[in-house]
Amino acid sequence: MVNIGPLSLPDFPLLLAPMEDVSDPPFRAVCKDNGADLMYSEFISSEGLIRDAIKSRKKLDIFDYERPVGIQIFGGDEEAMALSAKIVETVQPDLLDINFGCPVKKVVTKGAGAGVLKDIDLMVRLTTAVIKSTSLPVTVKTRLGWDHDSINILEVAERLQDIGVQALTVHGRTRCQLYKGHSDWSWIAKIKDNPRITMPIFGNGDIDSPEKALHYKNTYGLDGMMIGRAAIGYPWIFREIKHYFATGELLPSPTLKERVELCRKHLHKSVEWKGPHTGIFEMRRHYANYLKGLPNIKEFRARLVVLNTAEEIDAVLDEIIVAYDGFVFERTPIEIINYHEKCPV
The missing domain is CATH 3.20.20.70 (Aldolase class I)
Known part of the structure; x- marks a missing residue:
């Protein structure tokens, strides 16, 4: 402990x-x-x-x-x-x-x-x-x-x-x-x-x-x-x-549905805590990160950041699940280095 x-x-x-x-x-x-x-x-x-x-x-x-x-x-x-x-x-x-x-x-x-x-x-x-x-x-x-x-x-x-x-x-x-x-x-x-x-x-x-x-x-x-x-x-x-x-094993990357559903939970928690106006507005900074790695996602993101109700955003999130059905996220290989050896002076 x-x-x-x-x-x-x-x-x-x-x-x-x-x-x-x-x-x-x-x-x-x-x-x-x-x-x-x-x-x-x-x-x-x-x-x-x-x-x-x-x-x-x-x-x-x-x-x-x-x-x-x-x-x-x-x-x-x-x-x-x-x-x-x-x-x-x-x-x-x-x-x-x-x-x-x-x-x-x-x-x-x-x-x-x-x-x-x-x-x-x-x-x-x-x-x-x-x-x-x-x-x-x-x-x-x-x-x-x-x-x-x-x-x-x-x-x-x-x-x-x-x-x-x-x-x-x-x-x-x-x-x-x-x-x-x-x-x-x-x-x-x-x-x-x-x-x-x-x-x-x-x-x-x-x-x-x-x-x-x-x-x-x-x-x-x-x-x-x-x-x-x-x-x-x-x-x-x-x-x-x-x-x-x-x-010593890597978990599979979260699925598309996992990502969208956690994004949805984050949205609703935000609305619950901050109220609909502020909660929706401040959630806009998070969509790009939750959806990172999806090809051609720009159009969906552009819609998410202008909508003003949780119901409308939920509908777009549902569309994303359907549009990217079967998509598998891949891990980016990680280079392991001793970072202090490269720390700039």
């Missing part, structure tokens, strides 16, 4: 990453169905929470079927982070996660997310303020450092553990890499190899196939891994990785 405070997870758990505009309850529901062991909310602005911003408060919604689930917050002000931690605790998630890894400019320029990697003392103060304000287990997600010349994750890990952080997830890129190049998990392995480190260490970045997941598991010796972009439109990746770990 892997323990995060009082929370017990299975050996080598698979975590769903907190992704802005993606990791909402409808998306988490389909990932849970397919084997995600621990999931996180979208990241939530501490300033938004204490201002009672509607969008931020809505992101606090969690449901019992999702558990265990964590809520992630970000910010650059100690008082705001402390107050937001108290607000988060009222909805009783299983843990509270702090985002010190988001690389986008609008977050970094506010001294939050990956911007804090330039000031470890500030990171420690912010984290301490959160820990003192909640009884929930507090975890952190961050990156290797600001850039290749200032990788400071080894110091960060020790100092965060020393103040009471219960688990650490590291995306194996620097802030300056954004999402380009390859992630470098060798630095994450160095954290785990540190005899002072006793909290669970999870790796994140580039996990997009069962083969790669097993290769990284065996190579870097971490406590688990977090999967983000590869799960968008393909939540089956969790069950496929678990099956490959257990048997």
Whole structure:
């Protein structure tokens, strides 16, 4: 078992990453169905929470079927982070996660997310303020450092553990890499190899196939891994990785009907949670991913993104099942490499 405070997870758990505009309850529901062991909310602005911003408060919604689930917050002000931690605790998630890894400019320029990697003392103060304000287990997600010349994750890990952080997830890129190049998990392995480190260490970045997941598991010796972009439109990746770990065999790709029906479930969960207008509008970003690999699908996608009722969308999804009856999805061969050897300087 892997323990995060009082929370017990299975050996080598698979975590769903907190992704802005993606990791909402409808998306988490389909990932849970397919084997995600621990999931996180979208990241939530501490300033938004204490201002009672509607969008931020809505992101606090969690449901019992999702558990265990964590809520992630970000910010650059100690008082705001402390107050937001108290607000988060009222909805009783299983843990509270702090985002010190988001690389986008609008977050970094506010001294939050990956911007804090330039000031470890500030990171420690912010984290301490959160820990003192909640009884929930507090975890952190961050990156290797600001850039290749200032990788400071080894110091960060020790100092965060020393103040009471219960688990650490590291995306194996620097802030300056954004999402380009390859992630470098060798630095994450160095954290785990540190005899002072006793909290669970999870790796994140580039996990997009069962083969790669097993290769990284065996190579870097971490406590688990977090999967983000590869799960968008393909939540089956969790069950496929678990099956490959257990048997060494690849599951068949999900059938056309499986893909369409899971897309349909995602749609209806979205409408149920957000209402028909917003639920349908925000679902439009997902169709291309669910239908990826189908030849000549452009016409159907074009229709899906302009329809305004779930009934109309259901009808088009039914048409797709009929139109592509018998189509078999093929796997793309995966090249297994040691990515840290190619990590750009």
